[in-house]
Amino acid sequence: xxxxxxxxxxxxxxxxxxxxxxxxxxxxxxxxxxxxxxxxxxxxxxxxxxxxxxxxxxxxxxxxxxxxxxxxxxxxxxxxxxxxxxxxxxxxxxxxxxxxxxx
Amino acid sequence: xxxxxxxxxxxxxxxxxxxxxxxxxxxxxxxxxxxxxxxxxxxxxxxxxxxxxxxxxxxxxxxxxxxxxxxxxxxxxxxxxxxxxxxxxxxxxxxxxxxxxxxxxxxxxxxxxxxxxxxxxxxxxxxxxxxxxxxxxxxxxxxxxxxxxxxxxxxxxxxxxxxxxxxxxxxxxxxxxxxxxxxxxxxxxxxxxxxxxxxxxxxxxxxxxxxxxxxxxxxxxxxxxxxxxxxxxxxxxxxxxxxxxxxxxxxxxxxxxx
Numbered sequence: 001x002x003x004x005x006x007x008x009x010x011x012x013x014x015x016x017x018x019x020x021x022x023x024x025x026x027x028x029x030x031x032x033x034x035x036x037x038x039x040x041x042x043x044x045x046x047x048x049x050x051x052x053x054x055x056x057x058x059x060x061x062x063x064x065x066x067x068x069x070x071x072x073x074x075x076x077x078x079x080x081x082x083x084x085x086x087x088x089x090x091x092x093x094x095x096x097x098x099x100x101x102x103x
Numbered sequence: 104x105x106x107x108x109x110x111x112x113x114x115x116x117x118x119x120x121x122x123x124x125x126x127x128x129x130x131x132x133x134x135x136x137x138x139x140x141x142x143x144x145x146x147x148x149x150x151x152x153x154x155x156x157x158x159x160x161x162x163x164x165x166x167x168x169x170x171x172x173x174x175x176x177x178x179x180x181x182x183x184x185x186x187x188x189x190x191x192x193x194x195x196x197x198x199x200x201x202x203x204x205x206x207x208x209x210x211x212x213x214x215x216x217x218x219x220x221x222x223x224x225x226x227x228x229x230x231x232x233x234x235x236x237x238x239x240x241x242x243x244x245x246x247x248x249x250x251x252x253x254x255x256x257x258x259x260x261x262x263x264x265x266x267x268x269x270x271x272x273x274x275x276x277x278x279x280x281x282x283x284x285x286x287x288x289x290x291x292x293x294x295x296x297x298x299x300x301x302x303x304x305x306x307x308x309x310x311x312x313x314x315x316x317x318x319x320x321x322x323x324x325x326x327x328x329x330x331x332x333x334x335x336x337x338x339x340x341x342x343x344x345x346x347x348x349x350x351x352x353x354x355x356x357x358x359x360x361x
Contacts, residue, residue, distance in 0.1 A: 029192055032200045033135055036312045037292065040305070041138045044296040049137030051233040063232055064188065071185035074177060081174035083338045 133187075133225065133243045134288065136236025143295035148241030151222075154249045158219040172212065179208040180220035182331075187221070187247065188228055191323065196315035202324035203247045206255020206280025207331050210273060214252040221248030246287035255280030255328070269336060270329045277328025281321035285313045 038048050055063050139147070165172055186204030193200065208217035225243050228234035235243050255276040262272035293306035 028197045029199055031190055032198055032313060032316050033133065035198050036309060036316075037134055037138065037288070040292060040309055040312070041135075041296060044298060044305075046138050046140070046296060048135035049236070051136050051229065052237055053231055053233075055231070055233055060233060067188060067227075067232055068185055071181045075181035075185065078174040078178035078181065082178055083335070 133228070133235030133247070134239040134291065136229070136238060138236075139239050139242060139291070139295050141238070143291075144238045144241060146241075147239075147245050147291060151241045151244040151249060154215070154218050155222050155244065158215040158222075161215045162219060172216075176212050176216055176220070179212045179217065180223060183208050183217070183220045184224035184227065186327075187224055188232060188234055191320060193316045193319050195319055198316045200316045200320050202277075202320060202327060203251045203281055203284045204324075205247055205251035205284070206259070206276045206324070207273075207328040209252040209256035209280070210259050210276060210328070210332050211335065214256040217252035217256070218244070218248040221252065242288075242291045246291060247284050250287045251280040251284040254283035270333050273332040274325040274329040277325035278321045280328070281324040282317060285317045285321075286310060289313060 041047065162176075183204040186202050186207075189201050190199040191201055192198075203221075205217050205221050208220050212220070222240075222244050225235055225240055225247065229237050229240055229243075258279040259272050259276035262275055263269070267275075289306055289309040292309055293302055297305040
């Protein structure tokens with residue numbers, strides 16, 4: 001328990017220390033691709049190029065929304081296959097005794 | 104126990120719903136198009152290729168014999184795709200980043216299939232979502248797919264063999280998969296970009312810059328992984344206990360029934 005508490009406190013201190021170094025008002029809510037990856041790449045003479053299919057502005061929001069919907073649909077579709085649970089023998093017996101269908 | 108399982112189910116469903124409907128912009132951790140010089144891009148393709156080939160060979164071999172793998176693989180692939188393009192705001196850092204999802208997939212379908220799922224997800228994101236890039240695909244597959252999957256799977260199987268509870272093992276696997284992914288991203292960037300300042304200096308700088316965002320996000324990924332694994336396991340112990348561990352699978356099934 002003491003070890004866990006020490007670990008949590010150490011992690012919190014590390015988080016606060018590094019956050020105070022890294023945080024900047026101008027960079028609020030930007031992704032780490034911009035604040036870290038592209039920042040250090042720029043400093044070392046490399047910059048991000050446009051993607052093959054260049055989607056910009058609200059079209060990118062639309063693309064992300066569609067990706068989320070399509071991904072969510074596929075996830076749900078296969079989830080149904082994976083999780084459809086066969087009723088256990090005990091449940092079937094209980095259901096039969098009560099006169100209801102189990103499953 | 105029933106109440107805890109119910110809460111986990113509600114939490115998992117909420118996370119999945121938010122993920123599916125999330126319309127965030129491309130704020131990500133994948134290495135963007137054009138960041139890596141051509142030689143380094145080719146190097147990371149060469150490093151990742153054997154793992155992807157091995158996973159394709161496994162899929163070809165097993166898809167004929169084990170029909171049960173297909174829905175679970177489809178579900179894990181979709182989960183990796185949407186989790187790895189979900190920007191999560193981290194209030195302590197004021198930035199956004201995303202979990203990887205590969206540790207969870209590795210626990211559910213094994214590390215090779217998880218690598219395949221990550222490769223397909225990263226390819227689609229690079230092509231249609233301006234998220235990552237085609238030239239940096241090899242490096243991103245290696246960090247998120249290969250290292251994220253192997254770290255998560257290794258930690259999970261190791262802890263389970265030491266009789267750790269499933270929730271704790273999956274939590275640690277999620278944390279390890281996330282943090283290992285970002286450590287390797289730092290390594291890829293530093294090895295390609297370091298100048299006269301030296302590799303270690305840039306590696307440490309990038310790694311420290313990731314910490315404010317990834318430290319809490321790794322913990323979130325741990326909880327998400329643990330919730331998903333326990334939830335699926337309670338529903339289908341014979342599937343969710345992991346194909347690579349038939350002995351553990353039986354023990355886990357007995358544990359759940361008890």
